[in-house]
Amino acid sequence: xxxxxxHARVHRSADDVWKVVGDPTRIVDWFPGVxxxxxxxxxxTLTLAAGLPVFEEIxxxxxxxxxxxxxxxxxxxxxxxxxxxxxxxxxxxxCLLMYSTEISPDPMAFxxxxxxxxxxxxxxxxxxxxxEDER
Amino acid sequence: xxxxxxxITTDQMRYDAIGAxxxxxxxxxxxxxxxxxxISYDRAQPQNVVCMPSRATMVTGQNVGTHGVWMNGVxxxxxxxxxxxxxxxxxxxxxxxxxxxxxxxxxPFLRFEENRQGFAGTTVGHRxxxxxxxxxxxxxxxxxxxxxxxxxxPEAIGMFFQVLDGDLEVNDxxxxxxxxxxIKRNTVPRDWYxxxxxxxxxxxxxxxxxxxxxxxxxxSFPDPHHPWDPPESELHRVxxxxxxxxxxxxxxxxxxxxxxxxxxxHWRLWYDGKLVSNYEAPAKxxxxxxxxxxxxxxxxxxxxxxxxxxxAIGRVLAAIDSKGWSDDLDIVxxxxxxxxxxxxxxxxxxxxxxxxxxxxxxxxRPAPSAGGGADATARxxxxxxxxxxxxxxxxxxxxxxxxxxxxxPLPIDDADAQARGFERVTTEWDSRQxxxxxxxxxxxMRDNFVCTTYQPGTVHDGTEGExxxxxxxxxxxxxxxxxxxxxxxxxxxxxxxxANFVEPRQFRHAEAPV
Numbered sequence: 001x002x003x004x005x006x007h008a009r010v011h012r013s014a015d016d017v018w019k020v021v022g023d024p025t026r027i028v029d030w031f032p033g034v035x036x037x038x039x040x041x042x043x044x045t046l047t048l049a050a051g052l053p054v055f056e057e058i059x060x061x062x063x064x065x066x067x068x069x070x071x072x073x074x075x076x077x078x079x080x081x082x083x084x085x086x087x088x089x090x091x092x093x094x095c096l097l098m099y100s101t102e103i104s105p106d107p108m109a110f111x112x113x114x115x116x117x118x119x120x121x122x123x124x125x126x127x128x129x130x131x132e133d134e135r
Numbered sequence: 136x137x138x139x140x141x142x143i144t145t146d147q148m149r150y151d152a153i154g155a156x157x158x159x160x161x162x163x164x165x166x167x168x169x170x171x172x173x174i175s176y177d178r179a180q181p182q183n184v185v186c187m188p189s190r191a192t193m194v195t196g197q198n199v200g201t202h203g204v205w206m207n208g209v210x211x212x213x214x215x216x217x218x219x220x221x222x223x224x225x226x227x228x229x230x231x232x233x234x235x236x237x238x239x240x241x242x243p244f245l246r247f248e249e250n251r252q253g254f255a256g257t258t259v260g261h262r263x264x265x266x267x268x269x270x271x272x273x274x275x276x277x278x279x280x281x282x283x284x285x286x287x288x289p290e291a292i293g294m295f296f297q298v299l300d301g302d303l304e305v306n307d308x309x310x311x312x313x314x315x316x317x318i319k320r321n322t323v324p325r326d327w328y329x330x331x332x333x334x335x336x337x338x339x340x341x342x343x344x345x346x347x348x349x350x351x352x353x354x355s356f357p358d359p360h361h362p363w364d365p366p367e368s369e370l371h372r373v374x375x376x377x378x379x380x381x382x383x384x385x386x387x388x389x390x391x392x393x394x395x396x397x398x399x400x401h402w403r404l405w406y407d408g409k410l411v412s413n414y415e416a417p418a419k420x421x422x423x424x425x426x427x428x429x430x431x432x433x434x435x436x437x438x439x440x441x442x443x444x445x446x447a448i449g450r451v452l453a454a455i456d457s458k459g460w461s462d463d464l465d466i467v468x469x470x471x472x473x474x475x476x477x478x479x480x481x482x483x484x485x486x487x488x489x490x491x492x493x494x495x496x497x498x499x500r501p502a503p504s505a506g507g508g509a510d511a512t513a514r515x516x517x518x519x520x521x522x523x524x525x526x527x528x529x530x531x532x533x534x535x536x537x538x539x540x541x542x543x544p545l546p547i548d549d550a551d552a553q554a555r556g557f558e559r560v561t562t563e564w565d566s567r568q569x570x571x572x573x574x575x576x577x578x579x580m581r582d583n584f585v586c587t588t589y590q591p592g593t594v595h596d597g598t599e600g601e602x603x604x605x606x607x608x609x610x611x612x613x614x615x616x617x618x619x620x621x622x623x624x625x626x627x628x629x630x631x632x633x634a635n636f637v638e639p640r641q642f643r644h645a646e647a648p649v
Contacts, residue, residue, distance in 0.1 A: 002569040033244030049245040050254055050277065076243065077303045105302040106569040107241075107414065107648040110208055114646030115244045 001080065002109035005100045006117045008124035014095040017087045017127055018066045021097070024058060030123040032115050044070065060084075080104040097124060138502045138531050140222075140351040141455070141466045142524070144193070145444055146186065146234055146272075147360035147484065148470035150494040152441050160373060161438035163445040165452060166498070169468055172508050173500030174547055178518045180560045180580060181472045184484055184492040185413065186236045186360075187211070187649075189471040189521060194218060194237065194262065196525025196540030198561070200637035204237075205565045207414065208645035210247060211237040213261065216539045218525035220263025222351045225534045230266040230340050233333040233355030237262065239647030240276050241299075246646070250277035264353075268336045270329045272357045273298060273364075279336075280329050294323040296362035300419075303648075307417030311363075311436075312375070315429035316420045316482065318436065321364035328366050329357050330440070334447035338454045346458065351528065354451065356444050359474070361483060363436035365443060372442055375435035380427055383478030383491060383610045391480050397614045399589055399599040401574060402487065406480060410594065412566055412574050413485035414648040422481050430477035437476060465507070465531045466500040467524065478610075486564040488578040488587045488601065489611045493562055499527065499545055517552035518560035518580050519545055541637070558582075561636050567645070579632035585611065586628040600625070 010017050020026045024044050028037045036047040039058075046054040054076060060069035066087040072078045081103045088096040099120050103109050150156050153163040155170035156177075181189040183199050191197075191204035191211045196218060204211050219229045238247035245251050248261050253269050254277040260267040270280035273295035284291050296319035300306040311318035325331060337354045344350055358365070385391040395402045404410035408421030455461055475481040478491040497519070501507030522542035529536040530544035546552035559581035567573050575590035583605045591597035602615040602625050615621045 032246050048243060049251075050243065052243060077299075077301060079302070105304065107303040109569045110645050110648045111241060111243065114644055115246060117644060118246065 001102060001104045002106040003100070003102050004109050004113045004116070005098065006113075006120045007096060007098045008120045009090070009094060010097050010124050010127050011094050012127050013093055014066055014087050014089045017095050017097060018063070020123065020127065021068055021085050021087055022061065022063060022066065024061070024068070024070075030126055031119040032122065076108070077105070078103065078108055081108075136347050136463070137349045137533060138505055139349060139460055139464045140227075140528055140531055141451070141464060142351065142353045142528070143448060143466065143468045144233075144353065144355045145359060145441075145470040146355075146357050147472060147474045148441065148496060149473045149476060149491065150496050152359070152437070153445075153496050155498065156496055160378065160434075161441040161445070163441060165445045165449040166468055166496075169466055169498040169500040170512070172503075172512065173466070173498055174513045174515060174545070176497040176499075176515045176519050176545070178516060178560070178580065179469065179495045179497035179520070180493045180518065180562055181495060181521050182562055183564065184472040184486075184488070184562065185415065186234075186471055187239075190236050191215070192520075192522050193471070193524050196522050196536070196542045198522060198541050198637035199563050200639040201541060203639065203641065203643055205563075205639050205642055206567070206645055207649045208239050208241075208647045209643050210239060210646055211262075213248065215262070216537065217263040218528050218540075219351065219353075221525075221529060221534060221537060222532055223263050223265065225532055226349055227532060228266075228344055228348050228350040229260075229264045229352075230268075230337075230350070231260070231264045231353040231355065232266075232268045232337045232340060233270050233329075233353075234357045235267065235269050235355065236271070239649065240271055240278075241647040241649055242277060245277065253278040253280075253282055256282050266340055268340075270333055270357055272329070272360055272362060275299075280332055283332065284327070288327050291323045291327055294321050295319070296321070296364040298362060302418075304418040305415055306362075307420035311432050313426065313429040313432045315363075315425075315433050316417050317362040318432065319362060319364040320367050320370075322367050325366040325368055325443070328443070330443045330447050333357075334450050337451050341451075341454055341458070349532070351532070354448075356447070358444060359437040359440040361474075363433055363440070365436055365439045369439050369443060370436075373435040373438045375428070375432040378431045378434055380430060381434065381477045384427075384430060384480060385612070386427060394612045395479060398601060399595060401594045402479075404594070405485065410572065411485075412568065412572055412594070413483070414568070416483040416485055425477070425480055425482065430482075433482060434476055437474070462504045463502050465502045465505070467498070467527065468500075469497040469521065469524070470495050471521070486566065486574045486576050488562055488564070488576055488585065489603070490585075490605075490609075493578075493580070493585075495521075501531075501547075505531075513548035515546055515549055515552055515557075517546065517549055517557040519552075519557055520560040559631060559635060561632065563636070565639065565642065567642070577632060577636055579628055579635070581628065581631065584624065584628060586625060586632065588629055588632065602628070
């Protein structure tokens with residue numbers, strides 16, 4: 001089991017950031033290589049740039065804690081996965097965006113670590129540069 | 136009109152693989168002809184013994200510590216300098232056809248340009264190459280070759296060895312007659328195999344050039360890197376049962392293990408299957424189980440792959456000759472790093488700085504119009520590195536090597552090497568695995584000695600090392616690191632290493648295991 005973590009400071013309120021993070025369909029706006037997303041109940045399906053689907057189960061969508069958790073269920077070769085995004089108030093104005101992953105087999109950690117770091121960077125830039133009202 | 140440059144690389148080829156360097160099994164007449172008409176380097180070393188760092192050194196002319204690709208999976212930044220861009224700016228047409236591996240191959244999110252181009256089938260290139268058509272060791276992934284197979288011969292996808300297993304680890308599935316890891320009887324027709332595809336695409340690119348174009352073509356064969364799955368139709372070429380075992384393989388297990396035990400402890404840990412510190416070596420494979428017949432079979436398949444490469448090179452040379460370009464053609468032939476192929480009882484590669492992995496074939500056949508030919512042959516014994524390739528290409532093109540290149544144009548003979556101070560070559564290894572394992576090696580080769588020091592990591596405390604006398608012990612079986620009589624020599628080499636080694640400025644993220 002490998003664990004990885006990425007974080008970014010965002011100069012926006014936690015509520016503003018949660019509007020994006022807490023909407024599972026918005027991943028297409030900031031996660032690299034995701035070209036389409038559908039959410040039906042607690043099943044999220046991503047389509048990657050190469051046409052590959054990624055099936056996910058939404059485990060937690062806690063608006064009070066501002067916590068989103070999901071599992072990759074296929075077809076990536078994942079035996080265990082839990083992804084957790086937390087938006088944490090961190091003074092005014094600003095918050096901490098934390099993305100933690102537990103994954104097996106270990107080599108998948110290499111693949112996800114880089115793409116999640118890039119995604120968190122994209123998300124922080126997007127939020128720092130634009131208010132949600134402008135979108 | 137200037138000199139045209141054909142840069143030919145293989146992947147994971149040993150120094151002794153070719154006839155020109157004493158190889159007696161694989162027939163490599165085309166490669167041997169380069170040596171018969173040019174300059175052979177008997178002590179050419181990579182700056183790192185895995186693909187991505189070594190290839191980044193080739194294209195930048197820089198040490199690993201400078202270009203920053205310190206481990207497989209760390210991409211070479213898109214903005215990194217490139218000899219191809221230098222040549223293009225000088226008016227050259229530029230292409231890379233075959234294996235590039237400047238960016239990670241395992242890329243399901245298509246984050247990297249090489250994979251995006253391969254998947255889309257576009258060939259616009261980048262990093263200064265006008266044209267890129269990429270391949271790797273099979274039909275999987277997002278290369279142009281895998282794209283071509285998928286669209287034209289989808290039935291061939293399953294013929295190749297499956298490189299990764301269900302755990303996303305490098306597959307140790309046994310095959311062949313002996314059950315050696317990473318062997319498969321591949322029923323793919325020869326003309327669908329990546330070696331011939333690389334030659335075909337090179338010829339196609341050359342066909343699109345104008346007669347007076349200057350050009351630089353990096354023709355990069357993915358073989359003889361594992362898996363060993365050449366077309367089954369070619370297996371008749373070498374019968375593994377008739378092969379001698381490598382000189383570097385002590386057949387007596389006790390003798391073999393005593394040699395390994397005199398080396399730093401990660402050697403024995405890998406041998407016993409307790410530590411795999413290179414992702415590309417199958418995680419579940421235990422080297423101690425390797426049999427003599429498995430070594431013979433792996434070697435036979437590598438020889439077959441090398442023969443196919445030589446014949447593919449022959450086709451490209453014939454195409455060039457038919458255009459009347461041969462007289463102005465410089466050819467540089469080398470590889471990115473070596474392969475154990477049975478030495479010490481190992482296959483594959485890793486943090487093991489011995490000749491199996493570090494001594495490379497390197498031949499430069501200068502253009503006959505520039506003095507190359509049978510009357511101008513040489514063998515250079517002084518050490519050179521792959522970081523000297525990029526400045527050499529600049530010199531051939533009559534371009535001043537940029538200051539960011541850290542190598543120098545290759546010497547044309549030993550006198551030239553001595554006059555220009557080719558005294559040493561350095562090689563490094565850094566790895567950090569997801570389980571936290573860290574290994575760091577720093578190596579210098581000079582004066583016929585190879586000296587490696589280990590920095591503190593999770594396996595070594597920083598006191599370990601290796602010292603070999605290449606004259607008295609060419610197989611590097613006697614570690615002199617702790618020999619009191621060699622302490623002064625060891626200290627002198629370490630001082631020279633410290634003075635000439637470029638330490639990494641930072642360890643950028645690995646974005647994939649490979």
